[in-house]
Amino acid sequence: MPVPSFVMAIAGGTGAGKTTVARELTTGVDSVTLVPLDNYYRDRSGQPLEERREVNYDHPDAFDWPLVREQVSALCEGRTVEMPQYDFTVHNREEERVTVDPGDVLVVEGILALHDDVVAEMLDLKLYVETDADVRILRRIRRDVVDRGRDLEGVMDQYLSTVKPMHERFVRPTKKEADLIIPEGANDRAVDLLRDRVLGVVEEGEPPEPFSE
Ligand SMILES: Nc1ncnc2c1ncn2[C@@H]1O[C@H](COP(=O)(O)OP(=O)(O)O)[C@@H](O)[C@H]1O
Ligand SMILES: Nc1ccn([C@@H]2O[C@H](COP(=O)(O)O)[C@@H](O)[C@H]2O)c(=O)n1
Numbered sequence: 001m002p003v004p005s006f007v008m009a010i011a012g013g014t015g016a017g018k019t020t021v022a023r024e025l026t027t028g029v030d031s032v033t034l035v036p037l038d039n040y041y042r043d044r045s046g047q048p049l050e051e052r053r054e055v056n057y058d059h060p061d062a063f064d065w066p067l068v069r070e071q072v073s074a075l076c077e078g079r080t081v082e083m084p085q086y087d088f089t090v091h092n093r094e095e096e097r098v099t100v101d102p103g104d105v106l107v108v109e110g111i112l113a114l115h116d117d118v119v120a121e122m123l124d125l126k127l128y129v130e131t132d133a134d135v136r137i138l139r140r141i142r143r144d145v146v147d148r149g150r151d152l153e154g155v156m157d158q159y160l161s162t163v164k165p166m167h168e169r170f171v172r173p174t175k176k177e178a179d180l181i182i183p184e185g186a187n188d189r190a191v192d193l194l195r196d197r198v199l200g201v202v203e204e205g206e207p208p209e210p211f212s213e
Pocket of ligand 2: 013015111
């Protein structure tokens with residue numbers, strides 16, 4: 001298995017465009033390993049669905065950080081992991097894990113991708129995608145209703161009770177940890193420049209250090 005040429009994290013608020021930026025930045029790279037932090041929500045099989053619906057999923061405590069650290073570290077060392085998968089419709093991990101191999105580029109992506117100090121030590125590049133809150137909530141309403149089986153009233157309640165306050169308390173402050181802030185989602189110029197650097201590291205063997213200097 002290859003040891004990744006470099007490892008990046010993409011943080012930002014819900015609906016900011018993190019997944020889109022991850023895809024754009026790695027276009028042309030042969031082997032990319034995505035580590036979506038959503039897969040690392042804690043296992044709540046011991047809790048009834050009614051309770052799971054009420055959990056604050058935007059607080060750092062909702063995530064299984066020991067497992068995040070263990071698996072990111074393993075992938076960085078060129079080892080395969082059995083990655084958990086998450087089912088948003090039932091607010092829980094799926095029973096089956098998926099075998100994930102390390103690629104040339106490793107991308108840790110999620111609202112709190114820049115939250116954990118131990119994970120931060122493993123990163124060559126830290127990005128924060130910044131998109132206005134009104135754009136993000138509109139994107140989220142569409143996604144949660146269409147893809148995640150939620151109703152509009154519930155999405156609005158969750159946004160005001162936990163998503164927004166936790167964004168202000170835990171997500172937005174991680175912006176200061178970022179090497180680069182990408183404005184307005186998949187900003188073409190910023191993404192083009194970064195993609196060239198990613199390809200330079202992977203294809204030409206350039207050192208990843210200038211990203212963070
Ligand atoms: N720059 C952009 N312009 C328009 N739509 C975008 C842009 N970036 C992302 N989107 C759309 O917004 C939604 C959320 O994007 P996504 O990348 O999944 O966000 P996140 O991973 O931060 O939650 C998706 O439907 C995506 O297609
Ligand atoms: N059971 C869950 C778990 C998480 N969420 C929300 O997902 C958001 C993070 O995912 P993004 O793709 O939007 O970054 C986060 O804001 C949680 O509120 C959920 O609704 N239900």
